[in-house]
Every structure is written in C-alpha cells, then in structure tokens.
Amino acid sequence: MSCEEIKSIIPLYIKHTATDQDISKVEEHLCICDTCRQHLAQLMDKPNAIPVTAPREETLPEIPIKKDSNILEYIMLGVGAAVLLFVVSLLIKG
Numbered sequence: 001m002s003c004e005e006i007k008s009i010i011p012l013y014i015k016h017t018a019t020d021q022d023i024s025k026v027e028e029h030l031c032i033c034d035t036c037r038q039h040l041a042q043l044m045d046k047p048n049a050i051p052v053t054a055p056r057e058e059t060l061p062e063i064p065i066k067k068d069s070n071i072l073e074y075i076m077l078g079v080g081a082a083v084l085l086f087v088v089s090l091l092i093k094g
C-alpha cells in the first residue's frame, strides 16, 4: 500500500471508523514508514501514542513540580548532601 493510500485512511484510523482490514494495513505500514507515522502523529498531536516496532526509550513520567513545595526540605537535602561530602572527603584524606 502506498503512503497516499495510508494517509487517506489515517483520519478514519484516528476516529476508529476504519475497517479492521484498513486498521491492520495502516498499522503494518506505520511499522515500516516514518513519514506516515509522523503524519499520524501530527494529526493526533500525540507522538507518544504512535505504535512503533523498535523499542523506544522509556519516557520518564513527568515529575509534578509543586509550587508550594517546602523550601526547607530542599535546604535540608542540600545540607545533608554537603555534610555527606564533607565526611567523605575527611575519610578520603584519612
């Protein structure tokens, strides 16, 4: 199947109105065709939702940054790290 044919089915594929046959054709094609994958990604605006055959690097979940997070906690972490470094450097110096 050509890219043009696939691209004509992709909108149906996204809306889940494509036939089972078309869906499998699209999915097979997407596995081998970057261009159509990107096309689909643009249409869906969700690149991560695109099936790929090659293993992808795991994307780490976004860590929500709390705006009201406790600054003291960070300070304590920093102090703790500094103390640890200090102790380690003392140990190394022997």
Ligand SMILES: [Zn+2]
Pocket (backbone or CB within 6 Å): 002, 003, 004, 006, 029, 033, 034, 035, 036, 037
């Ligand atoms: Zn293609």
